Amino acid sequence: MLKHAAFCSLEKVDELECIQIKHPKFSAQICLQGAQLTSFKSKKKGELLWLSPTAEFKKGQSIRGGIPICWPWFGVVEFNPEVVKAGIQSNSAHGFARQLPWKLHSLVESAHGISIALKLSHDENTLKIWPFEFELICHFELGNDIAINLTSKNLSSNSMALSQALHTYLPTEDIHKTRILGAASGDYIDALDDWVLKKQQGAICFNQEVDRIYLGANTYRVLSPNKQLLLTSNSHSSIVWNPWVNKSKWLSQFPNCSYQNMLCIESSNTLNDHIKLASNESHSLNMQLTGIN
Numbered sequence: 672m673l674k675h676a677a678f679c680s681l682e683k684v685d686e687l688e689c690i691q692i693k694h695p696k697f698s699a700q701i702c703l704q705g706a707q708l709t710s711f712k713s714k715k716k717g718e719l720l721w722l723s724p725t726a727e728f729k730k731g732q733s734i735r736g737g738i739p740i741c742w743p744w745f746g747v748v749e750f751n752p753e754v755v756k757a758g759i760q761s762n763s764a765h766g767f768a769r770q771l772p773w774k775l776h777s778l779v780e781s782a783h784g785i786s787i788a789l790k791l792s793h794d795e796n797t798l799k800i801w802p803f804e805f806e807l808i809c810h811f812e813l814g815n816d817i818a819i820n821l822t823s824k825n826l827s828s829n830s831m832a833l834s835q836a837l838h839t840y841l842p843t844e845d846i847h848k849t850r851i852l853g854a855a856s857g858d859y860i861d862a863l864d865d866w867v868l869k870k871q872q873g874a875i876c877f878n879q880e881v882d883r884i885y886l887g888a889n890t891y892r893v894l895s896p897n898k899q900l901l902l903t904s905n906s907h908s909s910i911v912w913n914p915w916v917n918k919s920k921w922l923s924q925f926p927n928c929s930y931q932n933m934l935c936i937e938s939s940n941t942l943n944d945h946i947k948l949a950s951n952e953s954h955s956l957n958m959q960l961t962g963i964n
């Protein structure tokens with residue numbers, strides 16, 4: 672498919688094969704490992720994603736930045752609902768999809784943008800970790816903005832349960848001057864305070880580590896000194912995260928000061944918003960990221 676493409680090419684970045692997209696409206700990079708969009712730079716609106724200055728492109732290791740796909744579980748296994756935990760033979764966080772090689776499934780190029788999909792299916796290795804047969808397709812619509820559709824299909828004869836997140840890293844010139852609107856009425860679970868349920872008062876601001884699961888909210892407006900971003904999704908749970916000073920000191924692929932220039936808003940299906948699929952049933956998690964100015 673790429674041989675005859677006008678705007679897309681396959682290039683090696685360290686150990687990984689990545690699809691480089693150079694379109695009149697934008698440039699982008701999608702790594703086949705994890706179907707991870709690591710960069711999207713719109714001609715009109717600039718870079719919409721954050722990639723760590725020390726991001727590594729190594730086989731089997733998630734890349735710090737862009738949009739890692741956390742699937743078929745989000746977070747650490749133990750904090751997942753029992754029905755999601757059932758059958759998982761792993762204690763790594765955020766599932767296995769982001770560390771495996773996906774295949775190019777479809778590509779359509781036009782003057783308006785690029786529609787590209789990558790696919791991951793079960794194999795003997797995934798079945799050892801998670802005993803379900805599946806097809807996972809991540810469809811990117813890239814043009815002025817980013818739209819992602821992550822579709823899970825249960826190919827097993829049994830029903831399956833999963834949690835997931837599009838773990839989007841966003842840039843900011845200064846986290847201290849960054850606010851997020853949209854969760855004001857939102858209940859959230861504070862993962863840093865014994866997972867207690869709290870109520871968001873006003874805008875989300877950053878003056879400490881933040882690791883919160885917002886329930887219900889799925890439209891966020893990020894206001895930073897010279898960029899406004901709008902992130903929407905069809906999910907009813909989303910995580911807002913910034914590691915702040917202490918966690919930044921031990922996070923992999925993460926310079927100590929980088930907490931000042933990034934935040935994560937992760938469109939997810941987690942906790943009570945997890946997904947149950949009967950045999951042959953599918954579910955799609957959708958997310959849109961737009962630069963407003």
Ligand code: TA6
Pocket residue numbers: 733746764765838882910912935937
């Ligand atoms: O989504 C928030 C979070 O679960 C944080 O607790 C932090 O661990 C972050 O994800 C990054 O996880 P990773 O495994 O990519 O280092």
